[in-house]
Amino acid sequence: MSNSVDVEKMRESILKIRKKIEAAAEKSGRNPDDILLLGVTKTVDVDAMQAAFDLGIKDFGENRVQEFVKKSDIINRECRWHIIGRLQTNKVKYLDNRISLIHSLDRLKLAEALDKRGKIIDYVFPVLVQVNVSGESTKAGIEPENLKNFLLQISKMGNIKVKGLMTIAPYTEDSEAVRYVFRNLKQLAVDIDRERLENISMEELSMGMSGDYETAIEEGSTIVRIGSAIFGERIY
């Protein structure tokens, strides 16, 4: 129900985040306009999403394809859709040209499935390769030492286009403790960029969430994925 959305509270939250993004950008000599605030909307209902859109959040990130399918049919705003979570190959058939970025390409089988789907619907999927910088065994992502090889394997696929890298830092109360994760991802992107691999671009770095986005921006993030700081704690 739309009257359950506290628009004023959301307005304040978004304003606060925008100010922090600006401050973090300034601190590191960057232009705040180069940083996309992506609203992470898993479990968030469409009324709250439409309110967020009207407050300037034009990009939504879902981690389940089913939620994208369901919500994208209802939402009557010209938003952009991102897939940020682990993507099963058997769900790829539900993706279409409304997907403006897939953040979580983490294996060859998935790249092949996306490329195949892209050919069927005549669309080139923009993708980021997820890298497991922290090395946590619970996290998805390509190991840093295998990144170049992986990129070489997928660079010939005509219906996906690599735009950069994504990582998820370990959960922590102290974002300084995960600064190295963001710094390492940036360095990987710089190193790959130097190699000038065909059809591979490193223009986007998707890193930083509600608890650590300022640190991520200081280290070069171009997309911060923010859920709870905008929409409140998630109720599963």
Ligand SMILES: *Cc1c(COP(=O)(O)O)cnc(C)c1O
């Ligand atoms: C849930 C999620 C986020 C957002 O997390 P918050 O801490 O609520 O901002 C960002 N990225 C990914 C991949 C997620 O699954």
